[in-house]
Amino acid sequence: MDRRNGQMKADKIIFATGNADKMREIQMIMADLGLGIQSMKEAGIDMEIAENGTTFEENAMIKASAIAQELKTRNVQAIVLADDSGLEIDYLDKAPGVYSARYMGEDTPYSVKNANLIKQLEGVPDEKRTARFVCVIAAVFPDGSRYTTRAAIEGRIGYEERGQNGFGYDPIFFLPEYGMYSAELAPEEKNRISHRGKALEEMKRVLKRAAEETI
Numbered sequence: 001m002d003r004r005n006g007q008m009k010a011d012k013i014i015f016a017t018g019n020a021d022k023m024r025e026i027q028m029i030m031a032d033l034g035l036g037i038q039s040m041k042e043a044g045i046d047m048e049i050a051e052n053g054t055t056f057e058e059n060a061m062i063k064a065s066a067i068a069q070e071l072k073t074r075n076v077q078a079i080v081l082a083d084d085s086g087l088e089i090d091y092l093d094k095a096p097g098v099y100s101a102r103y104m105g106e107d108t109p110y111s112v113k114n115a116n117l118i119k120q121l122e123g124v125p126d127e128k129r130t131a132r133f134v135c136v137i138a139a140v141f142p143d144g145s146r147y148t149t150r151a152a153i154e155g156r157i158g159y160e161e162r163g164q165n166g167f168g169y170d171p172i173f174f175l176p177e178y179g180m181y182s183a184e185l186a187p188e189e190k191n192r193i194s195h196r197g198k199a200l201e202e203m204k205r206v207l208k209r210a211a212e213e214t215i
């Protein structure tokens with residue numbers, strides 16, 4: 001990944017998140033690419049970016065583009081990655097969707113958000129409780145070219161909260177294939193099958209392909 005004139009003319013990857021868990025995950029998955037990976041903080045970037053898109057793709061691209069723009073002014077050659085994710089519940093017309101983090105207010109505890117979602121599905125039978133976690137990763141290269149990858153994990157909204165692992169809506173997300181709730185999965189297992197893990201793996205393939213094409 002050291003093509004001086006192609007889109008991979010980058011010395012490193014900067015991932016647009018302040019979340020340490022996400023950083024660990026991406027560093028593990030992208031380790032064999034041969035490029036250093038930094039968080040925004042490590043790259044010395046401190047920006048508030050309004051996620052005002054209506055799709056996961058838009059929001060992920062808004063974040064990646066804003067940072068790419070800033071890097072340009074600093075003459076830094078980096079590939080910028082950003083993610084956006086959320087929970088889609090079919091019975092609620094795919095809500096909370098892109099508003100997952102803001103649903104009922106950013107600072108409302110997830111125990112309250114989860115209890116409210118279970119209540120909204122009161123009396124709804126198993127086959128109509130279908131839901132999925134979606135994750136989109138956006139990439140902006142130094143030459144301005146853009147890519148997105150998307151992955152999902154399918155499940156159902158349970159009838160109670162279960163499990164101590166994970167975060168957010170994991171305690172109400174039941175995985176029929178595994179016979180357990182997402183919050184009951186060991187962290188490595190969740191990373192292996194999750195929407196975010198799969199979207200990152202796909203992005204890794206995109207980055208590798210882009211590197212090969214410029215050789």
Ligand code: IMP
Nearest residue numbers: 083084085086087100101167168169170
């Ligand atoms: P963001 O992608 O960091 O903006 O987060 C989106 C929101 O979606 C999170 O704050 C959670 O509410 C929800 N979410 C995304 N991925 C997961 C997951 O793996 N487990 C539980 N909740 C998730």
